[in-house]
Every structure is written in structure tokens, then in C-alpha cells.
Amino acid sequence: MSTHVPSRRAHPASASDSFPFRRAPLAGIVTALALLASASAGAADSRSVAELEAEIARLQQEIAAKARTGTGTPQAPAAEPAATEGAKALDTVVVRSRHRLERLKDVPISVAVVTGAELTREATADLDGVTKRISNFAWNPGNARTSSLSIRGLGKQSQTDAMDPSVGLNVDGIAYGYNPLSSFDLFDVDTVEVLRGPQGTLFGRNANLGVLKITNKRPTFNPEAEYSVGFGQGQRLTAQGAVGGAIVDDVLAWRGSFRVDRGAGYVKNVEKGYLESTFGNSDRVAGRVQFLLTPNADFNARLSLEMTPTTGEAFNGKTIYTPTPLTYADGSPNNLNTDASTRLGRRWFGQLPGYSYAGSYLYGGGSRNTVNLDHQTPTYTDTKGGLLEMNWNVADHTLTSLTAYKDFRFQVRNDEGTPFDITKRGGGHVDKFSQFSQELRIASKVGGLVDYLGGLHFQSISNRYDSNAGFGSDAGAWFASASQYNLLDASGTGRYLMENALNELVVSPLQKIESKSLAVFGQANWHVTDPLTITTGARLTREDRRNTTSRLIIQDGYGASLNPVSINGVQLGGFNSNATSGALLAGNSAAQLALADLTASRYFGVASYSALSADQLRQIANAKALRRSNIGVLWNETEAESIKKVHPTLLLSPRYKVNDDLTTYFSAQYGEKAGIAQITNGEHNNAKPERTSSFEVGFKSTLLNKSLVLNANLYHTKIRDYQQAVQVFDKYTTELNPANGDQYTSATGNVPKVKAQGLEVDASYSGFRNVLVRFSGAYNDARYEDYPNAAKPVELNNLTAKYLDMSGKTLPGASKFSFSLGAEYRKQVLGDKEFHTSFNTYYASKFNSDNNLSSYGWIDGTARTDIAIGLGKVDKTFDVNLIVKNAFNDTTPLAKTWNTYVPAAPRWVGVVFTGKL
Template identity: 50%
Template sequence: MNFSSRHHRPRRMPFRLSRVATAVGATISILSANPIYAADDAIVNELQAEIAKLKQALEKSQQELAAKKGDQPQTSSEGQATQPAAQPQQVAQEEEPAELGRVVVRSRNKLEALQDVPISISVVSGQELERFQARDLGSITQRVGNIQWNQGNARTSSISIRGLGQQAQTDAMDPSVGVTVDDVSYGYNPLSSFDFYDIEAVEVARGPQGTLRGKNSSMGAITLTTKRPTFESQSSYALTLGENNRVIGSAAIGGTVIDNVLAWRGAFMVDKGEGNYPNEYNRDFRFMNKDNVSGRVQFLLTPTENFNALVKLELTPKHEEYYNGWNFYTPTPSTYTDGTATRMGSDPSRRLARSWFRQRSDYSYTGNYLGENVNMNDQRPLVTSTWGSSAVLNWNVGDFTVSSITAYKNFTFQARNDEGTPFDITKNGGGLVTRHDQLSQEFRLSSSITDLVDYQAGLYFLSSRNNYSSRTGFGSDAGAWFASADQYTTLNRAINLDGTASAGSLLMQNSLSGLEHNTPQDIHSTSTAIYSQANWHINEPLTFTTGLRLTLENRKNSSEKSIVQQGTGAELNPYSVNGVLLGGYDATNLADPTQLALANGVAQKYFGEDYNDLSPAQIAQINAARAIRAQNIGIVYNKTEAETFRKLQPTLLLSPSYKFNDNLTGYVTLQYGEKAGLAQVVNGYDAKVKPEKTISYEAGIKSLLLDNTLTLNTNLYLTDIKDYQQRVLIFDAYGTAGDPNGDIQYTEATGNAAKVRSYGLEIDGVYTGIKHTTLRFAGAYNNAYYREFKNSPLPPEVNSNTYADPYRDVSGENLPGASKFSFNIGGDFRYPVFSNAEFHSSVNIAYRSRFNSAVNLSDYGWVDANTRVDFSIGLGRRDRKFDASIIVKNLFDDDTSVVRTWNSYVPAVPRWIGIMFTSDL
């Protein structure tokens, strides 16, 4: 940020500089005193440096004006120009309400008053997050209005703003809501799934972003700023002990390495504890445990007045946490919505009733599978890791600042999932990201503020490579589990009905035991952009902000599916699938000696006879086992390249704002953005996804009221999206080609819903009119719905046999995950006690009205309205040398489900209590 006294119209500059200086000066007071928006020493030092520059420029401009008018400025005894004596200021008494200053944000790459930013934006301070040990995005978003963290695993979780972007992410898809950490944008959603620590502030901007920096995003952006190195020695720690043997430790240390040249800051965080629900199969494993260690070191280099560099290294090593597959099961409804009986052949209640599984007398469907029980033999923890580095270089060149941001991020992931029972059914199945690499480079030019215009422009490049695979594996009980009722009856015999010997049990076991198939993807994406945003100062109250970005998106993807482990039943493979030979015999061509020899091998293995000597019952058993295997192998295909997605995509911002007075600003904003399409392979065929196009309109008022004790911002918005990316029912080229009747087949995959709309009202504010108290509040009415969506998958309660199409029209229905009403209230009370102590208490209340959690909008997917309250109370020294607090998360133990389906749900995280000790050493 570079201010200069040089300008085109000198007569007006002193007024503008004095207004900015006053605003930033007020900012320091509020940041230093306000517990909600408190900043660390780094930001205060930066602001003080900026004020010094402002004062110098102000004094010079006033001297120039005085010279033009013939006035002689007053001088001090040292001959320096002085200002008129300031009027005495009344010192606020302790019992008086605190006066608000201007909250500062960085979302536009410079420090500026929140009230001057003409978009909907919210701020949460790092101090507030620390008071509640709120480190993950789920906890952070509970403190901001109209934004939700949608729970999945590290790969599939997502962020939605204004009800948009809830759909679980795929590895080839851009995030709908961008995340930027210390000037580095994350182009891959899982990079934001880790805990954040040593945070200075979090800012949430709504609507399409991208004309200012980094990676563009179509719904909004979250900006996290960590605490920076300073030349003052700093050290602090926090230690929290709580339920479930939870230990959370964090510490930061830093200061000068070389006076005025090199400073550093190191921070680390450890979070370990048992989960809430044990796995009965092995009670040492508990779901929702924590096992996380992270560290970061930063170096600030300031060799000259006009250059500085910030270099950062960070690491979160591989760690294991149990939260994938955390489901509780409920009985499957007995009828469909049309009253017909539910087809229960593959339901767990029927499968677990088979004699194969009844041999274990201590486990049953009603006694163990249903309810709040977790008993899984092959569930494994999620294993994730990340590391990265970045270098941010800034040069002040005249009236400009030139910045270079170079960054690298890495991510790995492994999941191994179970079907929900202690039997050997699912084995080694799950997703695997062997490596995701993101390399980005950005060059940015920022001008100084002049009377006519200030602007920023930049070049951005991002390249990412992702190697993801989805593996499915089977155990020795899988054949009995996945067999249809008829197949199970055919195979589960000691002696066949015709009196011949039965090898059915062995055939059923070998049909799947040890089989594994894998579907790897090689995803390569590049994003190259040029962007610019300018603030045109038409006159003192009127500013017109314009922004434009052009991004060339290039997406490539290749995929294949193959058998990687044959297991014990390789001889039961199909002859071929999709033209790929799998080594089994061709039952339609046994006249071929080669095929007959393969068939004889199967017959000899299981019955000790040649194939032509088998009885019809024995052949039926072989056929049943082969059918089970073929059904679970599914499609196999050789490496297939998806059609490349390559397109130049624009982002646009137009926003006039009018400052009615120092405490009231109005604005109107038009934002347009596009989310890149996908290169995608489905069942061995190309299935490209169209880009998503978003246009957002917003009108708002930002005000400072009630003698500067109330900051109140409110806005109306309307967002329209064309070709919204989500899970849909698409044409299945493979299934259609192989259908014996020539019928068109469909399959679920990522695709496009034609038209989506979201509109509503948002309110955001801070109130300090009650002594010793600060209140932060945000709320929203939001209506997000499909304007046109005719190919939504059928929900499970619909009888597909009686439905005309395998899809339905849900136009007019609300989007999944979109609540109509939401609000959060944060309160902070601080009261001095004793000679050098302070009693303090904080609360955060987050409310969300009911919403449908099912992508297919199932009637069973509704999640009730819920309120979550976090609370803390403590006592500490005013100089922050020691503080002790009791933290209670989910104070009233709200048990509203997180996700619901028609026969399962994901439970809420129960109440948790801990005690936290902190100190600034």
C-alpha cells in the first residue's frame, strides 16, 4: 500500500488524506480495544506506519495550500510546520459505552475500512476464534452469516454461500467458494479441509470474485490472514484439556533476527483426542477423534525501505482421523410413496437374515446394525497430509507497489471404507489421492490513491496435477452379501436338489473373495488470467468501482478401470467386458476348444468333473457365481482421454457507491463470473460438463449509528446461475450401447442443472452500546431454488418400476443444503476485577432453519432446524500474562442430525467441555 502527496488536483487532496487518516486512526483504536475485531501487533504496526505516511503527506499538502493562499503556517521552535492546537478531548469513563471505529479488511489487497467496500463482506477476528478453539472451516463459518460448511470427508466437504455450492466436490471441479490464505488461493477444495491456527482475521466476501487477485470463484471467497512476523519479540502459548482425553496445544514465537532487516515467526498446533463413538469391533478406534500436528515458520525480510519479502514454510504430516463412514442406520421404509411394497431383496435386513450371517449369534440386524451402533471390521481412518511454501515479494516503485506471489501446495488422501458390519464383505475399498500438486505464480501492480483513480492489476497462473483413484475390494463374505435372493438360494446348498454334490458355498465365497478393481484418474488443470480493478473517484461522495478478469481455463482428464487383484475366483471372470478380455470362458462358444478347456478347468476345480459331465444344477451354481462376479466387476475399460475443456472465461464487476456522510454509504453491485467446466470420463465414455455462469445483483447500505456504537450493514441480493454444476442423471453411452432392447440408459454423474436462483436479505453488524460488552450479529433470509432442473435422479422412496422416467423435474424446489433462515449472534463481556485482572465471558449462537440434505431431494432427507451454542467463561490478567477459560461447545447438546437419508443419518457432534490456559510471555 503506497500513499503519495503527488496528485493532479492538489486543492482536494488534503481533505481526502485527512478523511483517510481519521478513518485509519479510528481503526487502530477499535482494533486495539474491540474484542470482536481485535488485531495483533503486526496489523497495528502496519497501520501506524501508514498513518505516519498520511500525516507527512497531509502536512505537505496543507503547506502547499497555505503558500498558494499567502498564509504562513505556524512553526515550532525547531522551525517545523505545526497544526492548530487540538481541542481537548473528553476521556471516556469506564462505564460509558465504547465508540466504534472503522473495521479494517484486506479482501481488496490493501487495508481499508469495511464500510468503504461495496460488496457484502463479513469479518471474524482471530482472537474470537482462539477463545472457542474454532480452527476448522465448519467452526469458522458458524460465526459468519449466510455461509455453510457442508460436512463430508477431506475430499468431499464443500462450502456454500447463499445456499449455492453445497454439492460435494469432485477432484476435477473448481471450488464454488474460493479460499485464500496469506495471498495464496487454493484451486482444490480439499486444501482447505485442515485446521487453521495463529489466525489474525477471517473475511468472507459474497458473490463472484476474481478481479483483484488469485484464483477466481463463482459464489464467493474466504480470506484467511495468519499473524505475520514483527521486529518485536513475541511469544505465546495456549493449552486446552478436555473431554475424550482431548489435548490441544499451540504456541507462537518470533522477533528480530537482524535489526530492521530480518524477522521471523514460528507457530505450531497439536490437537489429539479420542472420538465420541467407539467402533465396537475395536473400541480403541473412536469416530470423530483428533490426531493433528501442524507447523509453520515465516521470515520477513526488509533490506530497504522500498522492498520487503515474506517467505513461509508449512507442514501437516500424515495423520489418521476416523470420521468417514460415520453413519447410524434406521429401518428401510416398507413402502414407496405410491403405497407399493419396497423391494427389499438387497436391503441389509434381508441380507443379515441369511443363514450365512446368522452363524454369528452375537450380531443381528435389529440388535446391532440399527441404532447408535458402530461395528465395522474393515473401517480405516482417513489419512491426509499437506505441505507447502510461498514467497510474497513487494517493491514500492514511485506511486506503485509491485508484488510477486509464488506458492506450492501438496495434498495426499487415503480412505478405506466398510459397509457397516463386522463381516468380511468390503475390503480395501475407498478413495486415494496419491498426490495433488498445485503451483501458482502471480504478479500484481497496485497504484497509490489519487484524486481520480486507484487501481490494481495482475497476471495469474495456476497449474495443478491430481492422481486420484477409486478402489473397490471384496472379502470372503462378499459373495453371500451381494448375491440376489435367487443366486443365494441356488448356491447355499449342501446337496443339490437333483442329488448331486454341491460346491455352492465355495463358489459363493470365491465369486468375490480377494477381488479388487480400481478406477484411476489423471487430472491436469491450468488457469491463466489477467485481471484489473479500479476505483474511479467521480467526486468526493461518489466512487465507481470497475473490475474485469479474463481467465483461460484448460482441463484434461484421463481414466481407466481394471482388475488389480483377482482373488480366489479368477476363473469365474467374464470372458470380456467392453472389449477387454478378462480370462474367463465364453459360455456361448464352448464349441471352441480353448473356451471348453477353460470351462473344464472351472468344473474340475469345484466338482472334480469336466464341464459337459455336470448336472444342470451344478451348471446353475457356476452360472450364479459368475453372475455375482460380473455384476460387481461392472464395466471395465482401457485408458480413455476425456475431451479437453478449454475456454476463455470472463469475470466482471461494476459497483457505484455513494458516501452520504462519514457514517453512511450506499452501493449497488453487479458481479458476473464463470466456473470452469469439467473434462470427465463416465463408464469409459467422454461426458464433458458445461461451465457454470453466475450473475449477481446486490444493493446495500453500510452505516455507523447511535453515536458510533452500532455498525449496521444490510443488503438485498439476487443471484442467477446457468448450468449449475451438481450430481445429475446423464445419458449412459456404455449402458445404452449394451442394452439388448435398445433402450436409452442413464447413470448418475456430475452434470448441469439448467437454471438456479438465489435471492434474499442479509444483515451484519456490531454493537458496543452496552458497557463492557460487544455484540456481533448476522442474519439472512435466503431462497435458493431450481428455476429449471428436469433431470434430477429419482429419490429412493419413488418406485422406479412405476415411474415413467428414471429422472424427475424438480423445478421450483429449494436446493439441497439451502436453509431459508439463518443467523448467528456473538457476545463478548469483559469486566475488570481486582487490581490487574479481568473477568470475561463469550457466547456464539448459530441458528439454521430446516433444509434438505439429499442431493436427490428425498422426502427423507430433511434436517430439522437447529441452534448450536458455544460458550466460554474465564479470568485472566489484563496484561495477558495468564488466562484460564472454560469452553463448552454445543452447550445445550443439540443432537440434530447433520445429514439424513431414508435409512441412515450422520449424528451431530455432542457437547464437549474443556479448560484452556493461555499466556503472552
């Protein structure tokens, strides 16, 4: 857990923020901060946060009035030295975990915090850096569309576009309904909070397992200008800044911020067409502008507009290939019929000088950090959005309106791993994801017998997604079976047929996803006695979900005459012939017979199909079979069964303050995540809602004269109908080959029972002079309790079983142990200068990186350490940091299969300059 005190500058109120906004000189802000920090430290001052805010507001008004009349500024209480404030940071951190400003020590849930100042100083702007400082929380990077968030080992499985994330993403009070929106840079951040455990009462349908809550810095009436510039290995350049202040004194303020990040990646693509392209590169630009309107003491409004224009980063493609095992798990031989070693050994692929399976394809070309891809492109993404927040203070209540819009676009072209023209124009494409939301909240003043917060929330989401399968001129020779290849490669005409069978063919599934939700929610804190508070909450969410899908040929390419007559009712215009001999079958129309004659003339120069020899007919039959198998299943536009259902969320959480240094709490929560409307191979296949029950007991304490802050909790979470990829009955394939019995395919469905339980500890210690030590650790046991229909891991593919029972197995991505240990040393030197150094080590025990739990997917336990050393001015006007990430150059792969791995980023060294103007 980070333990740096967040900057508490004046900001627009949340649901319970009650103080007006007034222009104040810097001394006034220092005064307010000193009051809040000293009172939150907790010894003698037991005032509520609301009372503190009121005091801050009074001081701000007094300061503003005296500044206008020239009578001076009231004296602030003596503040503690900076080192002491930092030492008590964990005890004094203020969070918005329940839509209110509250001290972290008073929030009866497991919360971890990282401050924006820490992220900036250590050149961290993505969620990977956040996860290295918080235990039991993971960001699972795929590409910008397939990444996911997981908490307590749950949620790691790749998300589909029609599926709600299990871990909520909430930015400035807005709940995002799409995982890819977590893949963009963080910049100008105040705090990042991770709320572990279900948070659906206040944060909605996307918070079944927890919430990542990001609060950006907000406008103030004080002139502000701050910057950060970094330089590092790999031609890395980062720059970010923020500027703002009053436009109209006491009425209108603004804040503008931006970030730029560019640099090379750590895996190089040596294919000549992309000579300088690298994977894991940085190419990001983002900006945000905000306006704060405070016409009177009872109303304020904030408008925020942001944009990340289209940029390209190469995520997909940094896979390094290793030799495929020669045997399956039971010792049976693996014939390698479809392996790259077999395919690249064909004559067709031996014509490229200097390229070989052993010397070029394996182990990154021998250097372990290069690939050779001809059709891979960067992942192109962009997003923009806007937020209007309005707050009214009315009769001891705060009314809040949050109106927001957010969109996202995505485009990538993937490659199969070679420089040959095989995979072409294939990859995912989000034409446009858009989200509109409106929330209305009412919050009472804090205190009395009960304080409460409630409201209405509406969200509408639209997504247009397709994922092309495209083929090039070498695809036929790559995908042909051994018998098909041998027959077609035997002659020039056969090779022509093999090339045209797939060349320029593009097949595309399309999804049109629509969802609407309307929720009513409320949460109340019942102050039964001075030490005992009971929190109750409920939410009812009405879901309306629709999904219209199709899978069709959108480009026939060169082999249109080799099309089947139809697939699954989709007419393709081919002629009907025997699949083995190639002879024409009865029932062909005149147009089909003419097409057969045209095919014979094109490839063999004969006048009619009947003039073909038996060998020539077999070549056409093999080319048609090759095309048919790679087209796969098709279906016309079909609307999945719509989902219309009300989902409840319930919360009960008593909190007991034993004394000023110890608070205990218990929570019981139940929540549901909506089902998924979807089509699988043309058939309706909706997934059921996910139902989560979670129990947590914990304490928050300060010990050793407040030098040790220790927070800990035990949790037990059970999920029924956990949503992830499972094996489901495949009606289409079963009917296509009835002699083979029931067939199954992978699709998003439900695992009957999943459980996670464990212990989490967050602590900081300031007993050493000028030193702050912080720790965040967890033991986590996340496993499938009942999982009868799991896909076979690749080393068991030789088994005749259609699926396996994985009950009792640990979930993928779930480490048993994880912790973050960090320390920071600060000492004033050379008058107004400050020397500082810090380190952070993150450890995760072994986990399985393969969603199918392959025995080859285990990743060993690994520790990664980041180090920083710097010198700056005490007033923060200038600071320079030397930063070393992955200081001990840990090379443990990020993921593994039985013949691939994804390499980790190597050690990186850079220098970051920060300051204020």
C-alpha cells in the same frame, strides 16, 4: 459477525501496502494501533488507509531511530479504553478483501469477519466454528476429500476431483484450486474473512459464489511468544503456540507457529479389531515457519513454509442405521430384496454369536453412538506448501510477486456397516494433488482520480485420484440376489463358488487430472466526486483442462476363472458360457476351453467341463453373474475431450458516501467457472462452464452515536449451467440391455438454471456498559429454476421414470433463515485482572440434507449455543476460559436418508489457557 479488533502488528505489504518494515519497541506498535483504530472509528479523521499507513511508517522509523540513539520514544496519543475499542470493533475492522488494507465499512461487498484471537480463545480451529459465527456461509463436512464450502445456499453439492469449487479458498493471497485444502486446522490466524457473492475479478476462477479468505499472522521485529493449551472431554488435548522476532535487527525477522489437537470422537467402533477407534476424533499436527526480509524501505520479502504430516481421523463410518420403510412414497410395497435386513437374515450371516440386524445393526447397537465395522480405517491426510511473497515500492506503485506451491494426499478404507468381511480395500485415494501458482500484481497509491490494481496469474494443477471397490470373503453372500444366494448356498461347493466369486477382487477407476490457467485482471476505483466512487474490474482466464481416466480390475482375487470374456472392450480372459444354464457357447478358444475344464475340476472335482451336471452348471453361471454384476463397467485408459477456453469476469460497483455514518453501494458482477473434462462409463461427458450473474445493493452505517453498527444488503444471483450431479444418458448400459430402452446414470453435469436471492444483515451494538452484542443474519431463497433431469429420491425408486423434474425445489443444504447472535461482557476486576464471559448462538431453519431432495432428508431447524467464561490479566499475558460447546446438547442430526442419519457432536466441556511470554 465477529467484532473483535484484529491485531495489526507490522506485516509484509500486500499489493497496496506501502510502508517499510522497521524494528520498533512495543510502545511503537501501541502508538500505530491507536492511530489506526481511532482514525478508523471515523468521526473526525477522514484520512485514507494509505495515509494512515504512511503515518504509522513515519512513527515506526522515528521510534526505531530514537531507540538506537537512546533518545526515547515519542508519546502516543491517548488511546480509548479497551472496552470502548472493542465496542467499536465492527466499525474499525481492517480487511484485505480486495488485496488492499481497507476499513470494512469502506468495502462495497458483503463481508463478514472472525478474528484469530476469538478462534483461539474459544478453542475453535476448523471452519465449522467459523460458520457458527457467520450467516449464509456453510462448511459441509464429508471427509477430508469430499467436504465443500457453500455461500447463500450454493455450492453444497459434493465436489468431484476434476471440478473447481464454487466458493474460493484464499490463504495469504494464494488461491487454492481444491476443496479438500479447506479441511485442515486454522492456527496462528490473524483474520478469517467471508466475502459473499462473486469475487472472480481479483480472486479468480474459484470464486464464482464468494471467497473464504484466511490471513495468517506474519513476522515482526518485536520479540513475541504466545501460547494456548486446552483440555476437555473425550481426552481432548490441544496446544498451539507461536514465537518470533528479529534475527538481524531491521533486516531479518522470523515467526514459527504450530498446533496439535488430539482427542476421542463421539461414535465408537466396537469391532474388536478397532476396539478403541472412534469416529469424529481429532488427530492433527501442523507447523509453519516464516521469514521476513526488509533490506531497505522499498523492498520486503516473506518466505512461508508449512506442513501437516500424515495423521488419521475417522470421518467415514459414523452413520447410524434405522429400519428401511416398508413402502414407497405412493404406498407401493418395498420388497427389501437388497436391504440389510434381508441380507443379514441369511444363514451365512447368522453364524456370528451375539450379532443381529435388530440388536446390533440398527440404532448404533441400541446405544445410538456405536458402530461395528471391521474394515473401516481412519482418513489419512497430509499436506505441505511454501509461499514466497516479494514487494517493491517503485514510483508510487507497489509491485508484488506471489509464488506458491501446495500439495495434498488422502487415503481411506470404507466399510459397508457390519463386522463381516464384505467391503475390503475399498475407498478413495489421492496419490498426490499438487498446485503451483505465480501471480504478479501492480497497485497504485490510493487516492486521486483513480487508483488501480492489476496483474497476471498462472496456475498449474495435477491430481492423481483413484477410488477402489474391494471385496472380501463374505461379499458374495452379501451381494448375491435372492435366487443366486438360494442356489449357491444349497451345497458346500456352491458356497465355495459364492465366496470365491468376489473374494479379494479389487476394481479401480483412475483419473489423471491436469489443468492450467493463465489470467490477466485489473480493478480500478474511480473517485468521481468526494462521496462517489465507482469500481470497475475485469478478468480474462484462459483454461486448459485434461482428464485421462480408466476403470480396470487391478486384483483378480480368488475368482479369476469366473471372469467374463470381456467388458466394454477390456479383455478379462474368461470362457464364454450361457448366462443362465452355464453351458459352453461356441467359439471358445483352446485356452478358454482349458480354463473351463480347470474351473470344473477346481470346484467339482471332475475332469472336464462337459462332465458337470445341469445343477452344477447353473451354480457356475450364477457365480459368474454375481461376479460380473459387481465388477460393473470397465474401460481402458481414455482421454476426455480437452477443454481450452477463455472465460470472462466483469464487475461494476458504484459506492456513495452519504455522510461519515452512512455509505451505500451497488454491484453487478458476471463470472464463469470452467467446464469439466470427464469420462462417464467410458464415454466422453464434459460438463459445460457455469455462468453466474449477481446483483447486490446495500449500505453500511453507524447509528446511535456510533454505538450501533448496521450493515445490510439485498442480493440476487442467477446461475446458468450450474455444475452438480444430474442424470445423463448412459450409452454403455443402454447398449448392454437394448430391450430396456434408454438408460441413465448419475454424473456431474449441468442444471440449466439456479437462483439465489435474499437479505443479509451484520450488526453490533455497544450501548450497554462493558457489553458488546453482535448479530449476523440472513434470509435466503435458493432454488432450482429449471432442473429437468434430476435423480429420483430413494422413496420414488419404484417409479418407471428414468429421472424427475425438480424445477422450483429448494437446493439441498439451503436454509431459508440463519443467524448468529453473540454477546460479550468484559470488566476489569482485582486490579490488573479482567473478568469476561460470552456466548454465541447459531440458528439455521430446516433444510434438506439429501442431494436428491428425498422427503426423508429434511433436517429440522436447530440452534446451537457455545458459552465461555474466564478470567485473565488485562495485558493478555495470561487468561483461562471454561468453554462449553453445544451447551444445550442439541442432538439434531447432521444429515438423514430414509434409513440412516449422521449424529451431531454432543455437548463438550473444556478449559483453555492462553497467554504471552
